[in-house]
Amino acid sequence: MRPRYVARLEEHVYVEESRRGILPDVAILRTKQPTGATATLNTPYDPPQVLHVEEELHTEVYVQILDREQGLRLVTVIEVLSPTNKELNTKGRELYLRKQGEILKSDVHLVEIDLLRGGEYTLAPPRAKVLERFGDRWHYLISISRADDPHNFWLYPLTVRDRLPTIPIPLAIGDGFASLELQSIVNQCYEDGAYEATLDYREPPPPPPFAEEDLAWIDMLLQAHGLR
Structure with missing residues (x-):
């Protein structure tokens, strides 16, 4: 893309009330009001009623494509959905x-x-239209919405058996596309994170459950790689 375009990693941070009790960061205290009009240090006080609220700090990363020839104008946003984006009644989904x-x-x-296989449908194209066109046998979905063609979504419905595609990243209108090799990126993340050494592939996949034929394929693949 260079020299005309630059890609920047950006992040937005928000606080979400925890449903899992991982990071106990905030305690809210509700106390009785003192009867006097003055306050002094280190004196006895009436016992409060304690309400404990756990919160998590979420950081989500996305990519911006900027056009240097137009004063770093924002051209494209690339979003990788997180679990909180797909969870009902969360700040992450709302934002x-x-x-x-x-x-x-x-x-x-x-x-x-x-x-992500789990969670609520969240992508821009209407879910009913996606199901009408592709059915419900896909596990993952990639959507590309072009500003110059807003009524046509470019979609990649994928199953666990599919190799992740190389997808087009639209640039400034009339200037074509860049390519993003998703499978290579995931492979690199897997290697850098040492997931082969930390994941227990003898355990069943996390929910939601796969169909029996997909489970059989997963088992065969893991056995072929000596992971089961």
Whole structure:
């Protein structure tokens, strides 16, 4: 893409009330009001009623494609969905959908990559239309919304058996596309994170459950690689 285009990693941070009790960061205390009008240090106080609320700090990373010839104008946003983006009644989902709506109304392209099987449907193309066209046998979905063609979504419905595709990343209108090799990126992340040494492939896959034929394929693949 260079020298005309630059890609920047950006992040948005928000606090979400924890449902899993991982990071106990905040305690809210509700106390009785003192009867006097003055306050002094290190004196006895009436015992409070303690309400403990756990919160998690979430950081989500996305990629911006900027056009240097147009003063670093934002051209494309690439989003990789997180679990909180797909969980009902969460700050992460609320913020994501708001941002998604703003981008779809603008002259910025939107690339959404959902490699999570669980959670609520969240991508921009209407779910009913996706199911009508492709059925419900896909596990993952990638959507590309072009600002110059907003009524046509470019989609990649994928199953666990599919190799991740090389997808087009739209640049400035009339300037074509860049290519993003998703499988190579995931392979590199897997290697850098040493997941082969930390994941127990003898355990069943996490929910939601796979179909029996997919489970059989997964088992055969893991056995072929000596992981089961």
